[in-house]
């Protein structure tokens with residue numbers, strides 16, 4: 001046991017709180033600096049339910065680091081398991097402080113947890129491990145299954161892109177691979193990625209640019225120019241470089257540098273530390289290695305298992321290896337034995353292949369199907385990035401599909417909150 005303390009950042013939003021007995025929504029923050037409570041669909045729900053909204057930053061990320069140096073040895077307390085304990089302790093402390101503020105004792109508000117993506121998995125796992133601390137959970141695009149060779153990820157990108165765009169992407173990858181051997185430096189420079197000395201880093205950066213467009217509801221921004229370039233006999237690599245620079249590095253603000261293993265080795269706390277920290281969780285707990293499938297892959301076949309293992313070793317040192325079996329035994333993967341958890345997924349989202357896509361008793365699962373329904377569509381609307389206020393569903397190609405699932409979410413929440421008087425005592 002290690003009894004040292006560290007400070008963790010949190011936020012509260014009380015404008016809609018029905019004093020004193022409205023519910024408390026715990027919105028879980030994940031593998032990034034947590035900069036506040038977003039005005040997404042959860043705030044619409046908070047208004048509807050008269051809820052207080054609170055949010056805790058994940059340990060190690062943003063301003064919640066226990067250490068001044070992020071050297072590998074200091075990362076030993078960085079895990080989903082520790083994050084869940086943090087959430088449990090925070091839940092108790094916040095309730096105590098709320099009681100003190102409201103001048104009462106021994107009363108609990110009704111709590112409900114929320115999360116998207118990795119925090120979506122934490123949301124499901126929190127209800128699994130601490131059922132007495134929450135009335136229910138929304139696990140949006142929740143990656144509850146740790147996957148070692150996650151080939152289905154690339155396959156889903158191909159399916160979501162559609163045949164024509166997939167073919168253009170595959171041809172682009174072939175051309176990039178050829179140019180990489182003959183004109184590597186010029187090629188990398190044309191993507192503003194001259195610093196990426198390791199070819200795998202460069203190829204992963206290029207693959208992730210396409211992933212991000214599809215994952216966050218912008219398939220047309222990726223596909224239209226590529227398919228057009230192919231039809232017009234224009235240079236596909238040029239067209240792709242334009243997309244990467246304008247959309248991925250421009251609109252989405254992702255730099256090639258965040259793929260550079262040299263930068264990932266930096267142990268100082270900076271604005272970019274999240275990349276190193278998440279890779280540590282990938283390399284120890286959950287893997288999700290986004291490797292090329294042996295047949296029909298979009299990404300370069302050089303982005304393989306070896307690339308990921310080498311990265312883990314190069315960035316964190318010997319002996320760092322993701323024990324996905326231990327993770328799935330601990331949480332149950334898609335066989336999670338929880339209750340009162342809503343799972344939601346977007347039809348175009350590659351991550352849904354690591355989520356629970358089939359309903360089971362007390363754990364409904366919904367797939368929101370539309371052309372731009374990606375990661376966290378139920379909470380974020382369309383596209384999912386850049387951010388739109390209140391998770392507006394208007395720009396989803398099927399707003400109705402989103403609306404229906406949102407109605408289901410409200411129904412489950414209504415029921416579970418009503419069944420959960422004083423979760424400190426009775427809620428199982």
Ligand SMILES: *[C@@H]1O[C@H](CO)[C@@H](O)[C@H](O)[C@H]1NC(C)=O
Pocket residue numbers: 103
């Ligand atoms: C809290 O309750 C005590 C005892 O009933 C009372 O004296 C005090 O004024 C209350 N404080 C507030 C802030 O309501």
Ligand SMILES: *[C@@H]1O[C@H](CO)[C@@H](O)[C@H](O)[C@H]1NC(C)=O
Pocket residue numbers: 148149305
């Ligand atoms: C993952 O893929 C690599 C390379 O194809 C293979 O050697 C390894 O056995 C696979 N591991 C698992 C657990 O599927």
Ligand SMILES: *[C@@H]1O[C@H](CO)[C@@H](O)[C@H](O)[C@H]1NC(C)=O
Pocket residue numbers: 295296
């Ligand atoms: C690879 O994919 C192509 C096209 O999808 C298919 O025709 C072929 O049978 C596949 N090959 C193998 C070995 O699975």
Ligand SMILES: *[C@@H]1O[C@H](CO)[C@@H](O)[C@H](O)[C@H]1NC(C)=O
Pocket residue numbers: 382383388392394395
């Ligand atoms: C919907 O898309 C249009 C056109 O791209 C854009 O002007 C508008 O701001 C979008 N609305 C929302 C709510 O995202």
Ligand SMILES: CC(=O)N[C@H]1CO[C@H](CO)[C@@H](O)[C@@H]1O
Pocket residue numbers: 357358359365366367
């Ligand atoms: C509950 C639900 O809608 N499940 C569907 C999710 O998507 C898969 C396809 O990937 C379907 O097979 C499931 O029925």
